[in-house]
Amino acid sequence: MKNIFKVLFLSIIMVTITSCDNEDSVQLTLAPEGGGVITEPTQGATIVLNPSESQTNPALTVNWTAANYGTPTEITYVVEIALSGTNFENPFIAASTTNRYVTWNVGELNNLAISAGLTPFLEGSLDIRITSTVGTTNSFLQTSEPVAIFVTGFTTDLPKIAVPGNHQGWDPASAPLLAASGFGQTDYEGYVWLDGEFKFLAPNETGGFFWGNTDWGDDGTSSGILIDEDGEANANASTTGYYFVKADTDALTYSISAVNWGIIGAATPTGWDSDTDLVYDAATRTLSVDIDLVPGGWKFRGNNEWAAFEYGSFDADGYLTPGGDYTFDGPAGNYHVVLDLSNPREYTFTLTAN
Numbered sequence: 001m002k003n004i005f006k007v008l009f010l011s012i013i014m015v016t017i018t019s020c021d022n023e024d025s026v027q028l029t030l031a032p033e034g035g036g037v038i039t040e041p042t043q044g045a046t047i048v049l050n051p052s053e054s055q056t057n058p059a060l061t062v063n064w065t066a067a068n069y070g071t072p073t074e075i076t077y078v079v080e081i082a083l084s085g086t087n088f089e090n091p092f093i094a095a096s097t098t099n100r101y102v103t104w105n106v107g108e109l110n111n112l113a114i115s116a117g118l119t120p121f122l123e124g125s126l127d128i129r130i131t132s133t134v135g136t137t138n139s140f141l142q143t144s145e146p147v148a149i150f151v152t153g154f155t156t157d158l159p160k161i162a163v164p165g166n167h168q169g170w171d172p173a174s175a176p177l178l179a180a181s182g183f184g185q186t187d188y189e190g191y192v193w194l195d196g197e198f199k200f201l202a203p204n205e206t207g208g209f210f211w212g213n214t215d216w217g218d219d220g221t222s223s224g225i226l227i228d229e230d231g232e233a234n235a236n237a238s239t240t241g242y243y244f245v246k247a248d249t250d251a252l253t254y255s256i257s258a259v260n261w262g263i264i265g266a267a268t269p270t271g272w273d274s275d276t277d278l279v280y281d282a283a284t285r286t287l288s289v290d291i292d293l294v295p296g297g298w299k300f301r302g303n304n305e306w307a308a309f310e311y312g313s314f315d316a317d318g319y320l321t322p323g324g325d326y327t328f329d330g331p332a333g334n335y336h337v338v339l340d341l342s343n344p345r346e347y348t349f350t351l352t353a354n
Contacts, residue, residue: 034068035142036077036100036130043147046123047109051154055107060149063101067132067142074098075132083117084125084148092116094128113153119205120155121183154183158345161188162209163245165198165234172201172209176285178245179344186250190344193280194237194256200226200247216249226252242280242287244309259309261287261339265298267328275304278339285342290354294332297325300339300349311347320347 040063047060067075079102080091094112095102104112118124129146133139159182164175178188178200188200202214217232219225226247237243237256247254262275269292270276278287278300300320302309313324334354341347 032067032140032142033070035132035144036064036067038062038064038128038130038144038147041128041147041149044150046150048123048152049106049110049113049154051110051156053106055110056105059104059106059109061101061103062128062130064130064144066100067130069134069140073134075134076138078131078133080129080131081112081116082127084127086127088127088129088146091129109151110153113151114155118151118153120153123150123152125150157183159183159185159188160203160344161247161249162201162203163190163192163198164201164209165194166196167192167194167198172211172213175201175209176342177344178247179346181345186248187246188249188344189244189246191259191341192243192245193241193282193285194243194245195240197234197236199234200249200254202249216247216252216254218254224253224255226254228252259302260304261300261302261309262304263289263291263298263337264301265325266296267293267298275301278337286338286340288336288338290334290336292333293328293330293335293351295327295329297327299325317346318348319345320349 040061049059062079064077067077069075075098077097077100078093079095079097080088081094082088082091092112092115094104113124113126114120116126118126125148127146127148130144132142132144158179160177160179162172162175162177164170164172168175176190176192178190178192180186180188192198200216201209201211203209204213214228216226216228218235219227220233226249235254235256239258241258242260243256244259245254245256261278263278264270264275265272268276276289276291278289280287299310299312310322311320312326313321315321328351330353336350336352336354338350338352339347340349
């Protein structure tokens with residue numbers, strides 16, 4: 001009986017050793033014998049991404065054939081994207097998978113395109129390639145032939161120009177900004193504390209604000225006409241204060257309107273009869289006041305007059321917009337109210353109990 005158990009034990013050991021030897025043999029036969037081939041998209045495919053379309057709609061699927069390592073094994077595939085003509089010097093890693101396909105929706109592909117370096121709303125060319133490796137150490141790298149596609153991406157960021165000047169030491173990098181109503185538009189506006197002379201400055205191709213970029217000044221006629229030629233005069237705010245600034249870099253016009261902001265309404269101490277003024281803080285570029293409030297309607301109003309400057313409602317994105325009245329429904333008491341107009345066309349406020 002003991003001999004039977006000895007034979008059985010030795011048999012198990014031999015099977016285990018043989019299995020290990022076979023496994024080692026399989027590992028030793030792994031060798032790169034051919035990378036995958038991209039079958040979709042085809043060379044020269046064109047994709048135009050639409051910001052008004054549902055961002056979860058599928059936009060692009062990349063399919064490829066299996067890489068060959070001489071024996072069946074799990075393969076890790078990495079999808080790389082690069083600007084065409086750069087030879088993948090700085091590839092953008094778009095996906096890593098053990099499948100042989102990847103699908104991106106509109107939002108995802110747009111983010112990839114812009115991150116890879118394409119300019120929004122301009123058609124650009126991207127190269128796609130697949131790299132393959134095996135094992136936990138990513139061994140036996142193989143690379144597919146690239147496929148070039150043409151993509152038109154987009155951005156939802158509003159175009160901006162800077163307003164450097166005497167009010168902030170003529171430093172473009174820290175200058176307050178104006179925003180246009182949409183991409184491709186030139187109707188810039190925003191709120192700026194001005195103190196004497198200033199100019200308007202465009203960003204460079206990377207979005208940075210530096211002297212040497214295109215800038216605009218006054219044509220010298222004091223009529224609100226912009227000019228971007230060398231030697232133009234600086235625009236000028238003769239009285240230091242908080243201004244609503246508009247500039248159209250296509251029509252070459254600009255205007256500044258002084259605005260003194262306050263709070264008015266049934267919720268405030270003086271009701272709808274008069275405003276409680278807000279005070280500007282240069283450090284935070286915000287306006288604020290401590291005020292006693294009771295339940296009721298209220299709004300922000302400029303220059304103690306109706307219609308020209310007022311905010312009493314929110315737009316679809318939660319930013320302040322003209323019209324309507326806000327409602328205070330908290331307990332009566334003293335509150336700190338902050339009106340933030342420093343982000344052009346994206347105005348907000350906070351209301352905090354003291």
